[in-house]
Amino acid sequence: MGRLEERVAIVTGAASGIGRATAIRLAEEAAKVVVADLDGDGAATVCDEIRRAGGTAISMRCDVADEPQVQAVVERACNEFGGLDILHNNAAALGPAAPGRDVDVADLDVDMWDRTMAVNLRGVMLGCKHAIPAMLSGTGGSIINTSSGSAEVGDLTNPAYATSKGGVNTFTLQVAAQYGKRGIRCNAIAPGLVLSHGVERFGGQRYVDMLEEHHLTPRVGVPGDIANAVLFLASDESSFVTGQILRVDGGILSHAPPVADLRRMAR
Numbered sequence: 592m593g594r595l596e597e598r599v600a601i602v603t604g605a606a607s608g609i610g611r612a613t614a615i616r617l618a619e620e621a622a623k624v625v626v627a628d629l630d631g632d633g634a635a636t637v638c639d640e641i642r643r644a645g646g647t648a649i650s651m652r653c654d655v656a657d658e659p660q661v662q663a664v665v666e667r668a669c670n671e672f673g674g675l676d677i678l679h680n681n682a683a684a685l686g687p688a689a690p691g692r693d694v695d696v697a698d699l700d701v702d703m704w705d706r707t708m709a710v711n712l713r714g715v716m717l718g719c720k721h722a723i724p725a726m727l728s729g730t731g732g733s734i735i736n737t738s739s740g741s742a743e744v745g746d747l748t749n750p751a752y753a754t755s756k757g758g759v760n761t762f763t764l765q766v767a768a769q770y771g772k773r774g775i776r777c778n779a780i781a782p783g784l785v786l787s788h789g790v791e792r793f794g795g796q797r798y799v800d801m802l803e804e805h806h807l808t809p810r811v812g813v814p815g816d817i818a819n820a821v822l823f824l825a826s827d828e829s830s831f832v833t834g835q836i837l838r839v840d841g842g843i844l845s846h847a848p849p850v851a852d853l854r855r856m857a858r
């Protein structure tokens with residue numbers, strides 16, 4: 592008996608990384624999963640993986656910034672699987688997807704800013720907007736948005752990305768407040784460094800090693816760490832948890848800034 596028996600889930604940005612791991616994890620727990628991504632071929636590959644392992648899934652190409660496409664994904668989930676219980680709003684335009692463009696504020700490319708907001712923030716809003724009526728027509732549901740620790744701190748790069756994730760945190764609270772009494776929970780997960788594509792995306796091994804020193808855990812994150820947290824928030828085990836921004840980040844934002852330096856000095 593899986594922990595998500597009879598549940599229907601949509602995972603966006605599910606062709607790779609955290610979304611892929613989550614779609615597979617939810618399916619392992621018997622959810623019927625809609626694997627949605629801008630990369631339609633990648634989504635189909637993940638869908639095949641789930642089916643080969645004995646799970647139930649369909650895939651759809653979807654740009655989460657586009658309302659009719661998001662609406663179509665929700666409708667397909669309801670038509671094929673009979674309802675909707677879980678939405679993982681995970682797709683994002685990542686900083687590295689716009690190399691060199693999400694940098695100093697005075698040099699920001701306005702088109703890049705608008706696209707980042709459209710995918711990362713409007714996409715989350717659209718997912719909620721269309722999933723909520725479907726969930727309300729059933730027994731309620733759980734929405735899990737992927738935020739980022741970068742929403743909480745200033746940094747030398749990625750101001751558009753970080754600001755979009757700050758919006759995701761605020762929007763999460765709005766949904767939780769408006770629909771909690773009607774059986775819909777809404778939480779966000781703020782991952783830290785998750786090696787969804789090896790070390791290269793993060794500037795190589797040296798950079799990752801430096802960041803690892805700032806974690807309280809012996810390692811940085813892997814996609815399965817986030818997938819397990821999504822599973823918890825999707826399941827009834829978290830039925831008293833809503834309106835939370837859950838950091839899943841190895842404690843990188845939970846210590847005094849000089850901790851890594853102090854550790855080094857003590858060696």
Ligand SMILES: NC(=O)c1ccc[n+]([C@@H]2O[C@H](COP(=O)([O-])OP(=O)(O)OC[C@H]3O[C@@H](n4cnc5c(N)ncnc54)[C@H](O)[C@@H]3O)[C@@H](O)[C@H]2O)c1
Nearest residue numbers: 604606607608609629654655681682683737739784785787
């Ligand atoms: N990897 C990390 O260290 C990290 C840290 C903090 C937050 N996050 C967040 O986790 C989530 C997943 O990141 P990841 O590391 O797995 O990256 P990833 O690149 O592996 O996955 C992102 C997926 O989103 C899809 N996507 C991009 N734009 C889309 C759109 N408009 N519509 C639909 N799909 C779209 C991509 O095709 C890709 O499959 C993102 O929300 C990201 O901001 C990641």
